[in-house]
Amino acid sequence: MTLQADRIAAALNSLENRVGDPPDTALILGSGLGHLADMVTDPVAIPYEEIDGFPHATAPGHAGRLVLGRLGQARVAIAQGRLHLYEGWSARDVALPVYLLKALGARQLIVTNAAGGLNAIFEPGQVMLIDDHINFTGANPLAGPDEPSLGLRFPDMSRAYDPSLRALAMRTAEAEGITLRRGIYVGIAGPSLETSAERRFFASAGGDAIGMSTVLEVIAAAHAGLPVLGFSAITNVATGGPEQEPDTIEAVLANAAIAGESLGRLILRLFDGE
Numbered sequence: 191m192t193l194q195a196d197r198i199a200a201a202l203n204s205l206e207n208r209v210g211d212p213p214d215t216a217l218i219l220g221s222g223l224g225h226l227a228d229m230v231t232d233p234v235a236i237p238y239e240e241i242d243g244f245p246h247a248t249a250p251g252h253a254g255r256l257v258l259g260r261l262g263q264a265r266v267a268i269a270q271g272r273l274h275l276y277e278g279w280s281a282r283d284v285a286l287p288v289y290l291l292k293a294l295g296a297r298q299l300i301v302t303n304a305a306g307g308l309n310a311i312f313e314p315g316q317v318m319l320i321d322d323h324i325n326f327t328g329a330n331p332l333a334g335p336d337e338p339s340l341g342l343r344f345p346d347m348s349r350a351y352d353p354s355l356r357a358l359a360m361r362t363a364e365a366e367g368i369t370l371r372r373g374i375y376v377g378i379a380g381p382s383l384e385t386s387a388e389r390r391f392f393a394s395a396g397g398d399a400i401g402m403s404t405v406l407e408v409i410a411a412a413h414a415g416l417p418v419l420g421f422s423a424i425t426n427v428a429t430g431g432p433e434q435e436p437d438t439i440e441a442v443l444a445n446a447a448i449a450g451e452s453l454g455r456l457i458l459r460l461f462d463g464e
């Protein structure tokens with residue numbers, strides 16, 4: 191098994207001379223939210239294919255490139271397009287961008303995703319601040335050789351989503367007049383959506399939103415010592431009740447775009463305040 195540290199070194203090597211000043215903040219953008227990368231000023235975009243040993247994103251709504259530049263005052267590095275277990279990537283592949291973003295110099299990570307609303311009060315098009323998660327993928331990116339140069343063998347996950355970044359997001363949303371839901375994100379492997387019985391089960395277990403990403407990256411971020419702020423774009427009703435419509439990727443992407451509009455404003459304002 192290739193060590194993550196060796197893969198990161200190879201990726202960094204192939205990026206030499208293409209990255210300018212170190213980023214302050216890293217972002218990983220979810221399905222249908224890639225347009226947030228269009229707000230970057232002075233962008234340098236590097237397709238994943240040009241990064242040595244880097245897996246290529248293939249999911250709908252994921253461009254598959256690294257975008258470096260500025261959002262407001264902040265220097266950012268954005269993974270525009272993420273990797274998922276359901277594409278056949280391993281948990282270690284999925285986590286690799288987190289370590290690369292950290293190696294580029296990022297000091298905090300913002301993750302976004304598209305998610306179904308398990309919580310009946312959530313409406314498609316709304317944004318949820320992720321307070322915590324339940325990893326139901328059955329996978330863990332830290333399974334494998336211990337790599338002390340990257341982090342602890344048994345990282346603490348009790349504050350996986352940074353409390354002060356969450357408080358900042360709440361204050362900023364209020365100041366911007368953006369309705370910000372809060373809750374627990376459940377991560378599953380996919381690619382099939384959940385049955386109605388599974389959705390009721392996850393809701394009764396405390397889940398508020400469900401999707402096929404994020405949890406593995408957040409485990410890697412905890413390992414790497416990167417504070418995380420996470421947002422879900424609620425794209426469909428996933429209550430498992432009779433009110434639920436059959437899900438389509440078209441509706442998911444359309445509602446991700448609606449939520450993405452407020453999320454983009456919120457993220458920009460977060461940087462204004464820095």
Ligand code: HPA
Nearest residue numbers: 304305306400401402428
């Ligand atoms: N379930 C899982 N993943 C998703 C959903 C969902 O309902 N909506 C968007 N991504």
